[in-house]
Amino acid sequence: MQGVFEEKGPSNRYVAEKEGQMTQEPIRLSGKKTSTFIDKVKELLPDGGNLNLCLTCGACSSGCPATGLEGMDPRKFLRMAALGMDEEVTSTPWVWMCSMCQRCIYVCPMKIDIPRLVYFARQSWPRETRPKGILGSCDMALKNDTCSAMGAGEEDFQFVVEDVLEEYREAQPEFAEMEAPIDKQGAEFFVNQNSREPVTEPDELLPLWKILHTVGADWTYGSKGWAAENYCMFLADDESWKHITQTAVKQADDLGCKVFLNTE
Amino acid sequence: MVKSVVGEENFIDMVPNRSNNYCCGGGGGFLQSGYKDARLEYGRIKDEQIQATRADYCVAACHNCHAQIHELSEHFGGHYGVVHLWSIICLSLGILGPNERTYLNDDLKTVNVFHPETEM
Numbered sequence: 001m002q003g004v005f006e007e008k009g010p011s012n013r014y015v016a017e018k019e020g021q022m023t024q025e026p027i028r029l030s031g032k033k034t035s036t037f038i039d040k041v042k043e044l045l046p047d048g049g050n051l052n053l054c055l056t057c058g059a060c061s062s063g064c065p066a067t068g069l070e071g072m073d074p075r076k077f078l079r080m081a082a083l084g085m086d087e088e089v090t091s092t093p094w095v096w097m098c099s100m101c102q103r104c105i106y107v108c109p110m111k112i113d114i115p116r117l118v119y120f121a122r123q124s125w126p127r128e129t130r131p132k133g134i135l136g137s138c139d140m141a142l143k144n145d146t147c148s149a150m151g152a153g154e155e156d157f158q159f160v161v162e163d164v165l166e167e168y169r170e171a172q173p174e175f176a177e178m179e180a181p182i183d184k185q186g187a188e189f190f191v192n193q194n195s196r197e198p199v200t201e202p203d204e205l206l207p208l209w210k211i212l213h214t215v216g217a218d219w220t221y222g223s224k225g226w227a228a229e230n231y232c233m234f235l236a237d238d239e240s241w242k243h244i245t246q247t248a249v250k251q252a253d254d255l256g257c258k259v260f261l262n263t264e
Numbered sequence: 265m266v267k268s269v270v271g272e273e274n275f276i277d278m279v280p281n282r283s284n285n286y287c288c289g290g291g292g293g294f295l296q297s298g299y300k301d302a303r304l305e306y307g308r309i310k311d312e313q314i315q316a317t318r319a320d321y322c323v324a325a326c327h328n329c330h331a332q333i334h335e336l337s338e339h340f341g342g343h344y345g346v347v348h349l350w351s352i353i354c355l356s357l358g359i360l361g362p363n364e365r366t367y368l369n370d371d372l373k374t375v376n377v378f379h380p381e382t383e384m
């Protein structure tokens with residue numbers, strides 16, 4: 001298994017070391033297949049996510065930065081699911097260490113959707129047991145319609161935007177006409193913004209505004225749904241993910257914007 | 265876009281690139297998951313890719329990537345700069361003020377400063 005399927009790259013040796021560590025323990029099956037998890041996921045995915053087409057080639061694992069973490073890798077995860085090891089698959093914290101980047105699908109000859117399997121494994125965790133940081137960020141975003149995971153409300157955002165804009169219009173007169181509108185009806189672009197800038201580093205708002213001003217873009221933030229981050233998606237909380245996305249999209253629609261510019 | 269901003273001769277792509285590239289590990293909620301050691305270990309491949317280019321700066325287009333790669337630069341000792349795309353666009357246009365340079369290293373802090381008198 002080692003060597004043959006390794007990709008040539010700067011981290012070849014590293015991956016080999018990690019795989020060496022994790023192949024020491026044989027997996028023992030109970031003998032009776034009781035799987036329901038992978039079958040349920042198959043029902044939810046187009047073409048069943050191709051989850052039963054694995055050739056065990058290992059291309060996924062050899063190019064996965066999460067290989068070796070928690071003694072797991074994408075192929076092993078998929079094989080364990082296929083073998084009906086539901087308890088292990090739905091309890092390993094590895095599912096929170098896979099970023100669902102989808103590189104494994106890209107290199108897979110059978111285009112198996114392992115990231116979606118990971119997503120549903122996340123979803124199988126009782127909500128309150130999912131990682132506190134992600135959970136807290138999602139819950140915070142649900143508290144008001146700005147959808148800010150850092151809890152910035154409509155007035156907070158408006159104050160920061162107006163304050164910073166005024167300061168820079170004066171300090172840099174070439175941009176005296178620059179705008180940073182909130183809820184501008186009929187603007188072409190609806191722009192969202194990661195909460196980090198307005199909350200912790202407002203000067204970092206400026207470069208984006210200057211670029212938009214320089215190219216003459218007709219744009220606006222929304223008082224609702226301006227926050228670009230969506231931790232509910234990472235939490236695998238479908239309803240909350242949908243709520244946050246819908247809040248932003250509705251605001252863009254209500255304002256009559258033509259293009260949703262996601263800066264995240 | 266990066267090439268047009270920094271100049272073709274100053275752009276060094278990492279290997280592998282495009283769809284074969286590796287995720288940095290900032291996404292998917294990893295930054296907030298609490299598994300910090302695992303996250304940094306995950307990012308080792310990305311850091312090696314960046315350090316192999318010997319580039320002075322890595323440009324990140326998204327916040328999660330920026331935060332993660334910035335931490336990788338410190339953690340693994342590469343100390344390359346990690347900048348937002350918008351910062352270097354404005355730098356190239358000569359409209360990046362002195363207070364908008366948080367993520368520029370000393371080599372660029374004083375280059376082509378827009379309204380240097382407004383430095384706070």
